[in-house]
Amino acid sequence: MAGTLAKLACMLFLCMVVAKAAMTCPQIRGGMVPCINYLSKGGSPSAACCTNLKNMVNSATTTIDRQDACKCLKEAAGALQGINPTNAARLPSNCKVNIPYKISMSTNCASVK
Template sequence: MASLKVVCALFMCMVVAAPLITEAALTCPQIQAGLAPCLGYLQRGGVPAGGCCPGIKRLVGSATTTADRQNACKCLKTVAGAVKGINPGYAAALPSLCGVKIPYKISASTNCNSVK
């Protein structure tokens, strides 16, 4: 329980810092920050929190190159494996709930190197 609180606190710090990052490459910390408001939905379902879909939309809009999309895919897989209790079905449904298209299936079996 304490480790989840630490992860959430770290995510919230990244959410605050993410808008200050203006580098061209999309980084895993930026992706984690964008996903932080989605954590409750990813674990329990229901309705995504207010900041979740705007964060997802920002991330999708920021992934403008193949390298960005592959990096995002790899990061999503890493985060999904590191954070306990993420429901794969909720993760797969999130892009549709937020009205965005992601050019790959959010799944542990996705080959991120094939993402274009």
């Protein structure tokens, strides 16, 4: 458990450091760790969650970057149990972040521009 938390903390740190370059899927997943409580229980997303979401959006500067981020978010959401789809869809607006696609398992990432 401690090893897993250390790995997640390292991934979160990498997400903050690499904010200007396109993020890899492991970096995106790590950056979403602070969002898990919100995604499952609702309420308000943490500041760390919103910061990491903003970093992801800012790093995705091309269509391919945005499509890859979309695919990664869908894969991560599918792998986690207990995620409330409504909370996931509301995450961008609750973080005041504009994402050019809906965070949903039904989003067609190939259509993201």
